[in-house]
Amino acid sequence: MDKAIIVENLKKTYSNGTEAVKGINFSVDYGEIFGFLGPNGAGKSTTIKVIIGLLRPTAGKVYLDGFNIEENPYEARMSKGYASQETSVDDRLTAYENIYLQGRFFHLDAKTIEKRAKDVLEMFGLWERRNDLVDSFSGGMRKRLDIAGALIHEPKILFLDEPTLGLDIQTRHAIWNYITDLQKNLKMTIFLTTHYLEEADALCDRVAIIDHGEIKAMDKPGVLKSSIGGDIITLTFSNDKGKTDSFLPIIKEIDNVKSVNPLKNGIYQIVVSKNGDEVIPVIFSLAQQKNINITSVRLKRPTLDDVYLKYTGTTIREAESSREEIAKQRIMMRRMRR
């Protein structure tokens, strides 16, 4: 088996009857960053917990690095690292102690831990703060520490459950950099979940859109986005109409250009199947050769939000707020009954 993760017909129904995961199939290649994108309550955490053996699957099979989690729990456990949604670092221990214990829980000897703790703490910019209590750490530092700890036993596959949940934009970007570095420098396979569209877009080689425990769509973010139409380039020309019209066939010849539609007053809309950002410079250099004047340009790319809308019928924010509403109502109901 040459896949890092294989999930076959996975179902998970909690003992209270909640069908959190309703039969999903996917596989992840070695070295890939694979993302689960979906609103709160979609079943992302449940899927991770079943894959890494924290929950028993109701049905279906899971292979981690070729090991079946139920038949070879030890090997499967050793091959993966896990940073939970809750950021489970111990506040009342120092950063180093957190890492040290994590190493011991993975049965490493003192020498190995000493060496690797330094490596991972340096990698995540925490070496200087190693002897400080985690109590004094910011949310971003805790998250980094948690991920660093998950790497202590050099796992092949890293599971990150909502790695930037609740962090501010800058901190999120910093975490993204750490994650892409792991892929680039350590050839790590990374499975992450998120309900931030930008995050899935920025980080993942492939994305699965999950809603109500089912995978609705799965592909490269670019492919998903182009599946709903493609980029739209809006150009404004300042030449007389005849000259501009003579230029339009030339634009149509450019790779990926699907159609050119005139709007009004020298404004034209160009639909591109993908990579609109790469088409624009081509148009510009051709325009220069033909002495065509372009006074403004705008690129609108479909977002994963558009994709999400297409496959689930709601935007991710609507889905979340409506689910919050339902939860609130439920709590209200319970109070009323008492």
Place this chain on the structure above:
Amino acid sequence: MKTLFVDSYYVALRELKKYFRQKTRMIMTLVQPFIWLVLMGNMMSGLTNNPFAAQMLGTGNYLSFMTPGIILMTILFSSIFSGTSIVWDRRIGYLDKLLAAPIKRGAIPFGKTIAAMVQGGIQSIIIIVVAILMGVRFATGLPGILVILIIAMLFSLILAGISLAIASKVKTIETLMAIINFFAMPLMFTSNALFPLKVMPKWLEAIAKVNPITYAVDPMRTLTVTGWSRTILPGIGITLIIDVIVLVWTEFVFKNAVSE
């Protein structure tokens, strides 16, 4: 088996590192027994002037009678909170982190129990030192004190185990606290920790006889007040049996609670 102990050691190490870091808690465990000994010692000294009471207590020094009781009471009120660490670990996701590691599942409650036993041992030593400073003479000397320590730690295993078992079933610290508070005080006062069985009304004596504190306190008191005697064996034996039962039960409840 070896892995179980190694894993438990590091689970315990985590708890103990945190324990030693909590200065206030450390000071409280020092101050509390001191206050108990001074207060109770003074309050009850009138009692021991009465030869009849002295005979009931088995000693003219109420402090000697009290010391084992205070050791167990202190342990009771600290070990019984062991469970809060499981509820907390569950809340912050640390429990999942432990369960996702290749450690033996049983090591989690066992390690936390060991930590409680070590804390119990440390508290006992502090109380014993304070007691000696206040004039208590242990009839069996240092070897006897060692046996007292062991019994005290075996006792803390019982409380920690019960607490951890309950904790693995409840969701919030508040629920756990409510359950603990419901049991802790009655457990203390329906034992012979502070008063001898002989002065108890019949109904209380009946309850005291099924209270595990009674069985731990009995040999500890013999070693403190009387001296070496075969009569310490039943108490130690029963405490050990309860230990085994509690351990097996705790492990069972915990493993059951974490396997969804």
